[in-house]
Amino acid sequence: MIEVRNLTKRYGDTTAVDDLSFTVQPGLVTGFLGPNGAGKSTTMRMIVGLDRPTRGEALVGGRRYDRLDQPLRHVGVLLDPGAVHHGRKALDHLRWLAASNGISQQRVVELLEQVGLGGVRNKRIRALSLGMKQRLGVAAALLGDPQILMFDEPVNGLDPEGVRWIRDLMRGLAEEGRTVFVSSHLMSEMALTADEVVIVARGQLVKQTPMEALTENGSLEDAYLELTSGRGL
Numbered sequence: 437m438i439e440v441r442n443l444t445k446r447y448g449d450t451t452a453v454d455d456l457s458f459t460v461q462p463g464l465v466t467g468f469l470g471p472n473g474a475g476k477s478t479t480m481r482m483i484v485g486l487d488r489p490t491r492g493e494a495l496v497g498g499r500r501y502d503r504l505d506q507p508l509r510h511v512g513v514l515l516d517p518g519a520v521h522h523g524r525k526a527l528d529h530l531r532w533l534a535a536s537n538g539i540s541q542q543r544v545v546e547l548l549e550q551v552g553l554g555g556v557r558n559k560r561i562r563a564l565s566l567g568m569k570q571r572l573g574v575a576a577a578l579l580g581d582p583q584i585l586m587f588d589e590p591v592n593g594l595d596p597e598g599v600r601w602i603r604d605l606m607r608g609l610a611e612e613g614r615t616v617f618v619s620s621h622l623m624s625e626m627a628l629t630a631d632e633v634v635i636v637a638r639g640q641l642v643k644q645t646p647m648e649a650l651t652e653n654g655s656l657e658d659a660y661l662e663l664t665s666g667r668g669l
C-alpha cells in the first residue's frame with residue numbers, strides 16, 4: 437500500500453503539490469492522471485524520497501521510503517529511464533543495483549531474460565533502443581521482487597508490442613497482489629490497464645475512483661476532460 441497524507445511541495449512561489457492525500461491499494465493497478473504540471477512526478481519523487489515534502493508525508497508499506505533497509509526489496513520504481521550511466525553495460529548496471537541491495541547475481545541474469553534483454557546484456561546502455569532502455573528500467577524495478585511498484589509514464593515512446601508488454605506486466609503484478617501505481621497521459625491505454633484512478637490538477641486531488649465508475653457512461657477520456665477542464669496550466 438502507498439499512503440499519501442497531506443503531501444505538500446513548494447518550489448519558491450510554485451506550489452507543485454498542495455495538501456494531497458490518497459491511498460493506493462494492493463492487488464490493483466492504480467492510474468495517476470492529471471494535466472501537465474499537475475504534480476504527478478513531484479508526488480512520485482516524494483514517495484521514494486527523491487524530493488523532501490514541504491509538509492505531510494508519504495508511506496510505502498507503512499514506512500517512509502528513506503527509513504527502509506534495502507529499499508529495492510520493498511519498492512520498485514521506473515521514474516526516468518534516461519537517468520542511468522550510459523557507458524555501462526546493461527548487465528553491469530543491474531549487477532551494481534543488485535549488489536547494493538543484497539540481491540543475488542543469479543536474479544539479475546534471470547530478470548534480463550524475463551524482460552527480453554538476455555541477448556543484449558553485454559551491450560552498453562547508450563547502444564540500446566528506447567524500448568530496450570525502458571525494459572532495463574523495468575528490470576531494475578523488479579530486481580528486489582518488491583510488493584510495491586511505481587511507474588512514471590512507462591509506455592512513452594514504446595512500440596505497440598512494448599506497450600502491450602508493459603500493460604500485461606502491470607496487470608500480472610497486480611494479480612499477484614502487488615501494489616501498482618502508474619502515471620500516464622494516454623487515456624485509452626489507462627482505460628485498458630487501470631482498475632482505479634487518482635486524478636490530480638494543480639497539485640490537488642480532483643477524484644479517486646474505481647475505473648468502472650468513471651467509464652460507465654462513456655470513455656475515460658471524456659470523463660477525465662470533464663473533471664479537469666480549465667484546471668491545466
Ligand SMILES: Nc1ncnc2c1ncn2[C@@H]1O[C@H](COP(=O)(O)OP(=O)(O)OP(=O)(O)O)[C@@H](O)[C@H]1O
Nearest residue numbers: 447450451452470471472473474475476477478479
Ligand atoms: N525542481 C523543480 N523546481 C522548480 N519547480 C519544479 C521542480 N519540479 C517541478 N516543478 C514544478 O512543479 C509543478 C509540478 O510539476 P510535475 O513535474 O510534478 O508535474 P507532472 O504532473 O508530472 O507534469 P507532466 O505531466 O507535464 O510531467 C510544475 O509547475 C513544475 O514546473
